[in-house]
Amino acid sequence: MNNHRKIEDFKKHRVLPLQKGYIYGPVKSRRLGSSLGLNLLPRNYKLCSFNCIYCQYGLNAPQNPDLISATFDDLPTVSDIKKALLAALASLKEKIDYITFSGNGEPTLHANFPAIVEVVKDIRDRYAGRARLAILSNSTTINKPEVVKALMKLDTPLMKLDAGSEKLFKKINRPAGGVDFNKIVEGLIEFKHPNLIIQALIMGGPDLNATDDNLEKWAYLLSKIKPIEVQIYSLDRPPARPDIIKLSSKELDDIASRVSELSGIPVKAF
Numbered sequence: 001m002n003n004h005r006k007i008e009d010f011k012k013h014r015v016l017p018l019q020k021g022y023i024y025g026p027v028k029s030r031r032l033g034s035s036l037g038l039n040l041l042p043r044n045y046k047l048c049s050f051n052c053i054y055c056q057y058g059l060n061a062p063q064n065p066d067l068i069s070a071t072f073d074d075l076p077t078v079s080d081i082k083k084a085l086l087a088a089l090a091s092l093k094e095k096i097d098y099i100t101f102s103g104n105g106e107p108t109l110h111a112n113f114p115a116i117v118e119v120v121k122d123i124r125d126r127y128a129g130r131a132r133l134a135i136l137s138n139s140t141t142i143n144k145p146e147v148v149k150a151l152m153k154l155d156t157p158l159m160k161l162d163a164g165s166e167k168l169f170k171k172i173n174r175p176a177g178g179v180d181f182n183k184i185v186e187g188l189i190e191f192k193h194p195n196l197i198i199q200a201l202i203m204g205g206p207d208l209n210a211t212d213d214n215l216e217k218w219a220y221l222l223s224k225i226k227p228i229e230v231q232i233y234s235l236d237r238p239p240a241r242p243d244i245i246k247l248s249s250k251e252l253d254d255i256a257s258r259v260s261e262l263s264g265i266p267v268k269a270f
């Protein structure tokens with residue numbers, strides 16, 4: 001599908017506007033405080049290896065991580081990001097806690113992600129030493145050595161794992177062909193970042209990820225991955241599908257306690 005066709009096909013399903021720039025915010029969040037967002041992805045459509053049923057940006061055709069660099073030519077260059085970040089930091093009127101790779105899809109799909117991490121880290125060190133570097137990633141590139149090497153240079157990788165089984169993974173995250181649940185789990189187990197955080201959106205709804213069966217399987221995987229922390233949250237914006245149910249704070253707190261007990265890992269509900 002060419003890019004223009006994709007925009008036309010999917011923009012009608014969008015539920016939140018896409019990020020219009022390479023840099024956005026600072027965004028205030030309970031998890032990251034004041035965070036300046038970096039969008040390494042196209043500015044007029046979502047580019048992701050998942051097509052999550054709850055995605056705030058609506059639906060997309062999921063892209064195989066191995067085919068991205070050959071197919072897409074409308075991503076920002078290393079120089080675009082460098083210029084935009086320097087300009088954003090120069091005009092900031094407040095201190096920021098984080099500079100966060102996130103944006104309109106999966107940041108590690110950018111073919112020059114490792115080079116961009118180098119540049120961003122250098123700029124952070126020189127002009128925003130107090131800010132930590134984070135990423136919100138869907139974990140689909142965790143088996144790529146060059147991506148892992150770049151992730152190791154960040155202070156806080158927040159990696160997605162929403163499901164405890166391949167069946168539910170496919171149902172919730174709807175990955176591109178070739179994206180393998182077991183390989184993602186293996187990659188996360190091997191990823192020895194000292195500040196690894198696993199993040200998951202937990203939602204109610206028929207046979208989704210708040211069921212006892214899923215929580216038990218998911219807790220088992222978490223006990224193998226051994227992150228320093230697990231962060232769970234529910235929907236705070238309209239999902240792509242209306243039949244997915246937002247959990248209450250009490251329900252999330254109960255799930256956090258239960259999964260923490262089962263996995264031995266601290267779980268925080270947001």
Ligand code: SF4
Nearest residue numbers: 048050052055105138
């Ligand atoms: S990983 Fe994130 S950007 Fe990609 S489809 Fe899921 S929620 Fe949307």
